[in-house]
Amino acid sequence: MTPSFTFRSTYYGGQLQDGLFVDQGLFRNTGELSIDIRPPVIERLWSKNGTKWKHVIEPEVVYRYVTGVNAFGKLVRFDEDDTLTDTNEFQYGFTQRLFRRDANGRTEELVTWKLTEKYFFDPTFGGALVPGQRNVFETLDQLTPFAFADTERHFSPIVSDLTIEPGKRYDSEFIVNYDPVRDKLTAIGGLAKLKPYSESFLTLAYFSTVNLPVNPVPVPPNFEQRSNQVRAMIGYGDVNRRGWNAAFGASYDITEQTFQNQLAEGSYNTSCCGIGFEIRRFSFGNIRNEDLYMGVFRIANLGSIGNLRRQEKIF
DSSP states (O other), X not given: OXXXXXXXXXXXXXXXXXXXXXXXXEEEEEEEEEXXXXXXXXXXXEEETTEEXXXXXXXXXXXXXXXXXXXXXXXXXXXXXXXXXXXXXXXXXXXXXXXEEOTTOOEEEEEEEEEEEEEESOTTTTTTOOTTSOBOOHHHHTTXXXXXXXXXXXXXXXXXXXXXXXXXXXXXXXXXXXXXXXXXXXXXXXXXXEOOSTTEEEEEEEEEEEOSSSSOSSOOTTOOSEEEEEEEEEEESOTTSSEXXXXXXXXXXXXXXXXXXXXXXXXXXXXXXXXXXEEXXXXXXXXXXXXXXXXXXXXXXXXXXXXXOGGGOOO
16 A cells, blocks of 8 residues: 655646636645555466466556645646646556566566546536536546546446557557446547568557537537547657658548548657658648648757657657
8 A cells, every 4th residue: 555645836827717818827736645555466377388477467446636726617728737637536447467488588468458447436526527518637538548528427437458469569459448327338449550570660540439528419510429530650760760760640530531630750860969850731620720840850868959849759
């Protein structure tokens, strides 16, 4: 059992009032208590044909209490730090791991399966939740990348995340969200990454989600109740690899029958510095429709100059 306490103090130079920005300062002082409980791990070892196997089950329970956000609706959402809300919750679940060691002593974590859920004692998150719309909070994003909160609820979806990595050259991941409140699957995702030769890679992904809010009245523009997206990316190298590196990708919306995002990134690195550039095309109807051109000059162990930030790199 590992308890921890965190205090944060954040000053905002402006705030939102009735949806409009007001040049009036605001302090956010929050306290967070977290208790991480890790019960004993269950494991089993066996051998077959010179290969050793190990199956591990790791249960976990985490209690988290955050208070002091209070005026969430007044905070300007600049990045993920500003989505912190009051919360009183339990997260519980388990992680199963399957390890393999061959006759040559090479060891790998072949399969990882995590199953988890959260229970919210305060379904309004200190009054931050707005019914009838998509709510994005830090505590929800930590559980699953697929939004699910458009109404008050005590139970989150049950999140299943299965990863299979044989030999580290073929990676696959399958994510499923089952919502016990709606009694249905609300998100299904699959991703496969292949590394067929040297530094080359190919990534294919498919995601199907139920969009929020459910059955809105009136229906917002460009709104589809279900989202079906296919993504593909092909490339060679890595952002820090010496020499030339390149990657190309696209996202296609099956429901809308249109490309949502196309991108291309290239870079060239030497022992001391490197350059990078990227072109992105966004096509989200009236929501976002634009082209972006970004570049960066990097100096090893010192920093970078440009508008291609590290969080936006696609390698």
